[in-house]
Amino acid sequence: MELSEIMPAMPSTLPPFPNNVPTAPLIRISLQKILSNDVGENERFFTACKELGFFYLDLQNTHEGTSILNDADALFDLGEQFFDLDLEEKRSYDFSGQNSYVGYKGYGIAVIDKAGTLDRKE
Incomplete structure (x- = not known):
């Protein structure tokens, strides 16, 4: 699977982005699909890791995603408590x-x- 296959074109009403500014695509990978062993999403995930080295993990609609976000909130709270020491x-x-x-x-x-x-x- 090629990078162009996992990064669809997005229609926009915004003015065109300048051609002389380097950019990197931000691929959205669904945790829900990964956890359900979706073959296509697994391929997109592998390609994003191999070709880009990063991606946006969509945590919506999963218990695991909610748990990750709750843990992150708890860590931010802990950080605030630590720096108050x-x-x-x-x-x-x-x-x-x-x-x-x-x-x-x-x-x-x-x-x-x-x-x-x-x-x-x-």
């Missing part, structure tokens, strides 16, 4: 000394440009 508590989750990207990173730890400017984000 006092600085010393957050620092106890700094694992940079173990060469790990996991955990807390405080202000001014990362260099963000060639001039050596430090970041301003936790």
